[in-house]
Amino acid sequence: MTTTPPTPTANSTRPDTSLDLIRKIKSLPANKQRALIAMLKKQGVDLSVLEAIGPRPRSGSGPDRLSYAQQRLWFLAQLDGTSAYYNIPMAMRLRGPLDRPALLRALDEIVQRHEALRTRFVERDGVPYQEIGDGRDFTVSEEELTEPAALESICEREAVAPFDLAHDSLIRVRLLRQSEQEHVLLVTMHHSVSDGWSLGVFFREMVTLYEAFHAGEPSPLAPLPIQYADYAHWQRQWLVDEVQDRQLDYWTQRLDGVDARLSLPADRPRPAIKTYQGAHERFQLPEELLRKLKALADEHDVTLYMTLLSVYALLLHRYSDQTDIAVGTPVANRQRIESEGLIGFFANTLVMRADLSGDPAFTDLLGRVKDVALQAFSHQDVPFEAVVDALQLERSLSRSPLFQVAFVLQEAHTEREVRLGDLDVSLVEFDFDITKFDATLDLRETPDGLIGAFEYNTSLFDRATVQRFIRHYTALLHAVVAAPDERISRLSTLDSAERRQVLTEWNTVPATEPVERCLHAWFEERA
Template sequence: MNEQLTQRIGKLSKQQQELLALLLNNQSNEITERPSKNTLISASSSQKRLWRMYKDNPNSAITNMSVALRLKGVLQVNALVEAIKYLVNRHEVLKVSFKEEGEEVLQVIKDITHYKISILEQADNAFEREEQILDYIEREIKTPFNLEKDFLLRPSLIKLRENEHILVLVMHHSVFDGWSGGVFFNELSEVYKSLAANREPKLPPLAIQYDDYSYWERQYLTSKESNEEYNFWKETLGNEYFNYLLETETEKEFSVDFEVININNADSLKLKKLSNQKQISLFMTLFSLYSLSLSKYFGKDKFIIGTPVAGRIKDEIENLVGMFVNTILLNVSINNGDSIDEVIEKTKNTVSKALDHQTFPIEDLLEKLSPNSGQAKRSPIFQTVFALQNAPSGNIDFGDIEVSLVKLKDAPPLHQLLEFYSPVKKKLDISLVLGEKNGEIVGLLEYNKNLIDQNEAQQIKQIFYKQIKELIK
């Protein structure tokens, strides 16, 4: 800083100097285009975790996300194909594959000219044909990606008859998250209708790409802010919270099963009204009920629950497709005899503080807190997740075409709620994933059936229902 500028700043009032410092700090925290776009950039922290999962089991499709849409009406197939290619080209992360160099995982942007979309036509037959189509969709969803070679958005378009098609999209979680679905379908709607009408799509230009975010994240992890956030988590997540909910003498392999959760319309409305009255979010209310249910069933007074956050911490990335989801860890402390109101008050304080420090990537946090956690079959820090899905779902509007979800045979009911189905991740004992559909709170209680049997899961479910009734009575 030159002397003249220093003197000018010195003449500002204290309040003006503080405002200037705040503005400069915010400016330095902006995500901008990285200095050299000609060099390969490291994968983000979340991508590195998913890469390690892939390397551990390259034949697994557990990190696939998928959606199947039935399209009824006069579809302009070429316009839809070109619209998908347009978005793959627009969001460079959808052209990414990965490669390993030493201990570094790098993003490689592939040439769009090699991108292919499968188009299939089915013979005109009644029931058997529908069964065959569902079998095909199931195979597509369960086909793993090769992260070193494939484009990580895999579309298929199936023609059932002249005015009926099914669009299947399978994407790898390393380039796509729930929020991305809203961005993708809003833009796909605009681009398809524009190309079908022979006009240029009206989408605002993207200031940055996902690799710019990855570069920013890498700089952040060496910053003072990052160190402060890590210290917060280290102090907040004391060793007394590192408790297994379920003690077991041997490590058990992961195998998922689920119980359906359905809170009727009347009770859902009461929960929302009660949350408003207490000036807290519905998430805080439901999280409190879940944590209290686990405490009662497992007999634990201190433990940690993970919860995903959108990770869209900067305006620049709000309209980007990519993997931005982070997980924050919420410590639960329930004393014997705590009322639900006392638990809610603790939750409110815990969540508020955690959200103020949500930027620090969960992958880096776990590596620092428990360096060998990546090799364990169960996470030594937390074994349960609570999620309330509220990411924008996007507006699927293809003009006169009627769009509906295809009901898949093996996907759990939550698929019909959340549109993008991605099974529970490994190393968790039990998780509760909720969302809203037609005014009702619905979802799945997912559990590792090698640790928790169906009867035990049903007991936990009934305790959860009982806590709801006691709260809203």
């Protein structure tokens, strides 16, 4: 499987046109802009995303508060006793003649440029605050990679090494030298100061700075309009009263009565206290299937994300026999232009509640999921933890609130090759054996098709169970592109090998039993 480093784009759960629309409005002459805004307000359109985020007061305002997302991770770190569960690791192989001083200078410049990467969290009277340092303690650890076969285990150990949020630099960088022509760069950031979009920003700036410094030129990057602490200050001022109440009202109504439990057939009983031990099972779906899925999405005026999520919900319905399926999904949550170029924790989690009752046709299920997703995207500003608190749910130590499974679709990557100056760059694949949920389906669009990684909790599931899940998901994708108007109960999860196996072991399928029900019974007998 070939992968490329992340590009600075949101994952596909964000509506593609929101920032483009904001740019168009702000590019208008002042008089036309005022007229358009007045017209949109009369139509009841929420224009709060047009409000600019400015610098926070720098004196007399006390220490900098955490954003709501940072505060949630800080509390979780206090409860769990470690902060390795929320590490964001990345390992890049660099092939070619490395200009080491230019790379080290570029990395240091990124840390100096982004306050979030110089931030620690200090506690005063039980309240956490941001403490922004000068970055002089940031270092790049340089080592010889004497045993190339040990690279995967080195990456794994680095990825799960915990951060001390109060004392450590929350970015760690290691440069491993395998030879003059080959190096590996390990970058690990804590989620409290970074997110998936931030990895793209980091990589883009590293390329720009490295190439400039390698050529003996100064940094070409324009100054940042704000820093993450400015956003955190603005968020606490903006997300109050009417705005928060309006968004919370939506979520409390939408998620009223939601059952966070999902009765997937696990290989072991659920532990009394939630565990984070995880593994990944990787797979690839061909370009032809991706093309057909996109055509199906276009035909029914939905996105690829909505299509893939609908099939995921359908498979969860088949496995659990539940018709009310709650799936968590991350969103970039960068709806304001000022946040686009920042490294920081902006990402939010939304709950997509799919209704599969009444045995709808798959196209009808697509329509239901589309409505749910569009409404969720338009109410994405309120932090996930605020939604959980507003619902007044009974907390459980054994499972996450609101949902147990997640779905992610990464933006399309158009580049088959990525370069850092004269260097070829590729990601190093390794297992990051931590998972936050029972299961997460992570898909990435590439020129060669969809690359997938199914992350699962090893306290619950065996690898063979997950491999079967992936086969069934793949079979359903083929089924929906072949017969999108078919009722969901008639869409088959059997691949050709399983169908032959079923027909071999059973002479006939009872006419009164749907083949899928017989198949599931057959699997359960062998579990």
